[in-house]
Amino acid sequence: MLSAKVTVVFKDGVLDPQGKTIFNALQDLGYNSVRSVSTGKVFNLRLDKSDKQEAERELNEICQKLLANPVIEDYRIEVEQ
């Protein structure tokens, strides 16, 4: 069994209104060191696979097909034993 974490984020340049709103709230709270905020989604998956490369290949397919919308989102896959 392998555990995987998939992180989906907006591509650079795509409007992230929630990130912008959170950024504005942080400015209002006085956290002036914060320069930007972007939001995303995290998916934790458990796969019945032993080969890490094989798991990554399948996760890549899963991301392309469902978890991310390639028009507006990028994704990152991390597989752990």
Add this chain to the structure above:
Amino acid sequence: MKFGVVTFPGSNCDYDTYAAARYILNEEVEFLWHLDTDLKGSDVVILPGGFSYGDYLRTGAIARFSPIVKEVIKFAREGGTVWGICNGFQILLEAGLLPGAMLRNKGLRFICKHVNIRVESVGNRLTAGLDPGQVLHIPIAHSDGNYYDYPERIEELKRNDQVVFRYCDAGGNIIPESNPNGSVDNIAGICNRDKNVFGMMPHPERAVENVLNSTDGLKLFESIRSYYSRRAAV
């Protein structure tokens, strides 16, 4: 002619759409269930508004894999008329039948109000019965209606006459103030390159009787009907 209206778990404009086509337009309509694998002889398939599959993951992202949508994709590739309204538009984007994607509204709020949209193209069966530049008064009701695509693909849409509606003011001017959700170029509705698949955020089925404050939405239903009656006459 015959309309098919798809019901997904979470659709909530299916009955309004059915009523518009059946009782106002007086045409034949069938409900199609999301698990169906048959379009029951529909000439036009409408994917109505709502929150299919709870809008989980992204709007339309789960619905696009339902059995009926597989049939709709096949139907579209054969030239059948597919019309996605609001959530239906979002599903068509996720299914890849229309280009682009939807982002959350720029102001982050759910917006429910009448807006004005300008007919940008009449070179298709949805708007062939209207005048270029005609302004329609039709309501919107959505959180994720901020249409987005890469600048070069937006240029391609324009080049191919695929931008069907844009948000405008009452006088038909396309200005930033008339853009309710942040959509690129005020785009409110588009079609595919072959001009048989349509997606729009405004709800024409909510503007088909005087009691609803506008009958402008009915003009789109009528335009589609004329297309099919002309075809039958040939």
